[in-house]
Amino acid sequence: MMKKKIAIFISGRGSNMQAIVEQCQRGPLKDLAQVELVFANKASAAGLEYAKSQGLETRCINSKGLKRLDFDAKVIDLLSNYELDFIILAGYMRVLSSPFVQAYQGRIINIHPADTSLHQGLHAYEWAYENQLAATKITVHFVDEGMDTGAVIAQASVDLKGVESLQDVEKRGLAVEHQFYSATLKSLFEA
Numbered sequence: 620m621m622k623k624k625i626a627i628f629i630s631g632r633g634s635n636m637q638a639i640v641e642q643c644q645r646g647p648l649k650d651l652a653q654v655e656l657v658f659a660n661k662a663s664a665a666g667l668e669y670a671k672s673q674g675l676e677t678r679c680i681n682s683k684g685l686k687r688l689d690f691d692a693k694v695i696d697l698l699s700n701y702e703l704d705f706i707i708l709a710g711y712m713r714v715l716s717s718p719f720v721q722a723y724q725g726r727i728i729n730i731h732p733a734d735t736s737l738h739q740g741l742h743a744y745e746w747a748y749e750n751q752l753a754a755t756k757i758t759v760h761f762v763d764e765g766m767d768t769g770a771v772i773a774q775a776s777v778d779l780k781g782v783e784s785l786q787d788v789e790k791r792g793l794a795v796e797h798q799f800y801s802a803t804l805k806s807l808f809e810a
């Protein structure tokens with residue numbers, strides 16, 4: 620089978636991007652996917668340094684001050700230089716415009732650190748912590764024009780029993796995210 624060519628989109632730390640890169644190098648995605656590009660919408664995205672250190676192609680277009688459609692047009696233009704099978708959002712803090720979603724219909728994936736039917740948008744771990752949930756969910760879903768509204772691909776549960784701080788919640792959640800995102804991509808790419 621041909622490896623899927625993927626671009627990973629980040630806005631910040633990039634720990635999910637790093638996990639996916641590692642799993643493409645020597646994990647479950649090894650024979651299934653190849654990272655063609657790591658893209659960020661801000662130059663300060665810390666994950667870019669890691670991507671560069673791995674010899675990956677990185678690109679950045681600063682979204683600040685640009686209208687959504689104008690920015691997305693630039694990104695679509697950039698992506699036209701690559702033959703991508705999937706776009707993997709990993710902490711990419713922007714809602715995508717309709718032209719972008721349509722250009723890659725059914726091929727844009729996101730990870731959200733909550734059950735997307737219960738909580739959308741920012742601060743999902745805070746939400747779980749403040750509501751004292753005994754468990755929360757991580758959702759991997761297709762991306763549409765809404766904020767965390769696309770069709771769910773898979774969900775994983777995070778046990779929150781005994782957590783003592785928001786940091787505990789994030790630590791447990793991210794540990795699940797880092798495995799679960801790649802595991803879900805593996806199933807999707809094998810299908």
Ligand code: GRF
Binds near residue numbers: 630632730
């Ligand atoms: C993760 O919790 C992810 O689920 C959410 O934003 C966070 C990004 O973290 N969409 P990182 O940049 O992958 O470390």
